[in-house]
Amino acid sequence: MKNIRLLWRLMKGNRILYFASMISMGLATLFAIVSPLVIRVTIDSIIGNQPLEVPLWIARWIDSIGGKEYLYDNLWIPALLLVAITVANGVFLYTKGKWSAIAAEDIAKKMKEELYDHIQHQPYSWHGKVDTGDLIQRCTSDVETIRRFLAVQFVEISRVIFMLVFSLSIMLVLDVKMTLISMAVVPLLLIFSWVFYNKVRKSFQLADESEARLSTVLQENLAGVRIVRAFGRQAFEQDKFKERNKEFRDLVYHLVVLLAWYWSLSDILSLLQMGAVLVVGSYLAGTGVITLGTLVVFTTYEGMLLWPIRQLGRILADMGKTMVSLGRVKEILDQPREDMNGQGLTPTIKGKIQFNNVSFSYDKESPILKNISFTIEKGKTIAVIGPTGSGKSSLVHLLQGLYDYDGGSITIDGIELRDMNKQHLRKNIGIVLQEPFLYSKTLGENIGLAKRRVKPAEIYEAANVASIHEVIESFEHGYDTPVGERGVTLSGGQKQRIAIARTIIQKAPILIFDDSLSAIDTETDAAIRKSLREKSEKVTTIIISHRITTIAEADYIMALDQGQLVQWGTHEELMKQEGLYRRIWNIQNQLEQDLDRELQEGRV
Ligand SMILES: Nc1ncnc2c1ncn2[C@@H]1O[C@H](COP(=O)(O)OP(=O)(O)OP(=O)(O)O)[C@@H](O)[C@H]1O
Helix, strand or coil, X not given: CXXXXXXXXXXXXXXXHHHHHHHHHHHHHHHHHHHHHHHHHHHHHHHCCCCCCCCHHHHHHHHHHCHHHHHHHCCHHHHHHHHHHHHHHHHHHHHHHHHHHHHHHHHHHHHHHHHHHHHHCCCHHHHXXXXXXXXXXXXXXXXXXXXXXXXXXXXHHHHHHHHHHHHHHHHHHHCHHHHHXXXXXXXXXXXXXXHHHHHHHHHHHHHHHHHHHHHHHHHHHHHCHHHHHHCCCHHHHHHHHHHHHHHHHHHHXXXXXXXXXXXXXXXXXXXXXXXXXXXXXXXXXHCCCCCHHHHHHHHHHHHHHHHHHHHHHHHHHHHHHXXXXXXXXXXHHCCCCCCCCCCCECCCCCCCEEEEEEEECCCCCCCCEEEEEEEECCCCEEEEECCCCCCHHHHHHHHCCCCCCCEEEEEECCEEHHXXXXXXXXXXXXXXXXXXXXXXXXXXXXXXXXXXXXXXHHHHHHHHHCCCHHHHHHCCCHHHCEECCCCECCCHHHHHHHHHHHHHHCCCCEEEEECCCCCCCHHHHHHHHHHHHHHCCCCEEEEEXXXXXXXXXXXXXXXXXXXXXXXXXXXHHHHHCCCHHHHHHHHHHHHHHHHHHHHHCCCC
């Protein structure tokens, strides 16, 4: 029922078109129903000698042109009438198809837009949980299933209803006994299709879920192709794909078998029904109980009726599939949105950050950050150091408002983070990730991404600060060089520098480098930080890094270990203390000295 409500809502703006389409369907059915009646009158009353059984206005018209005899001499008139009726039927079938298709396309478009918009506004934590393959399937195949249903089958249901109402009322007037015989299997066919519909719904859902699993395997494999190659996992991945593919094939096969059973059994039922009408009808016509024309009407109606009733099974099956798809779409639309544009403060951010006794866990069970407290004054640079898994990135996630903290308080310029508008917050925090994502656009477009109406000069300046300008200029098409499949393949360090340039353009008062200088050599790293300091003195900067030379230059250093802040101070202060920082410094220094010695001795 909730799915139907969703469908009704989605149909908004197209309901009139659908209504018009149904009226067309009704008119087309009416014309289809009328043509056997014209044949009946022609056989029984014009060629035969039965009295004319037509509405008064038609009888008057026939009289005015010269009566039955005139029509007998001019049989082309009823023939032309039949052609005209068929043309009218065709015209209305056309408008029905056209209007329902336009409406369905529009609904599908709106649905995709709504889904896309909703996905864009989901919290980061939701994206971490969902399966990308499944999500893509919901936005493509499920929407397509709904579109197909709306374009074709939705209006077909009205055809069955119109057909039943029109033909039944005429048949009952013509002969009650024959009507009962003609309708004998109809309830059976309806029950049969209903049972089938329920059975098939589950199978369709299983097949859909299996298809989603298949696309996930494919998607993961393509996204992680380097890992697959590097670890020689091709055979394993192939087996996994084969297994999922087989599972999908088996489920579809099961569906096909079910469908084949349905169609053959309903074929048998329908043919038995047609046979019964022919046998009984011929006997009754032979004994003069019904006229030849009436027999023609019954056999034609039977053919017309059984087809849509059997189609009803198909429509119901598709309706089952559509309901499943609607449910899957609804699951996404029902997810509460992250309130990006809603309430929340939008202060001018200067950049003083305070953590006060902050604790956080992803699952509300195992704590990832424990009682973290520190203050970063506006414009200062702090470096975060700590073993892998110590919670460095999680700290940044909290600052960006991607997750909510469990306890304590985080403030920026004294304002609680929770009370701030998330979109505003993220606009004011520029972040560069370790593995930045570059779009399939040109290098220039990738850099200018974060700002509307960005000037080329700004792009060049940002690229200069990020020490990537010369590299870009060395490409044949410079800033117009596309990235990706048909463009350049950049090194990890070059990608990081493009991402740094992209973040600089944002001119945010807070900058975060989440291990994003890792693939850049020490000298370029130092050059970038130097120009950053010159360009953006007042920017509060947080640098997560494993490189001790980068960290040492920060105003303050924070050492995290197992979610706890274990050290805080300047390089000089921390070097005087026994602890994590000095240990890491010593190890990295020792390594560098060894390397220098080996270089001097010419061993490297
Ligand atoms: N989305 C998530 N859901 C659940 N747990 C997570 C999630 N992200 C990280 N974790 C867990 O939180 C802990 C801290 O991870 P985090 O990424 O913050 O560490 P890190 O110090 O940045 O590590 P690294 O230096 O390796 O990047 C880890 O134990 C990790 O397994």
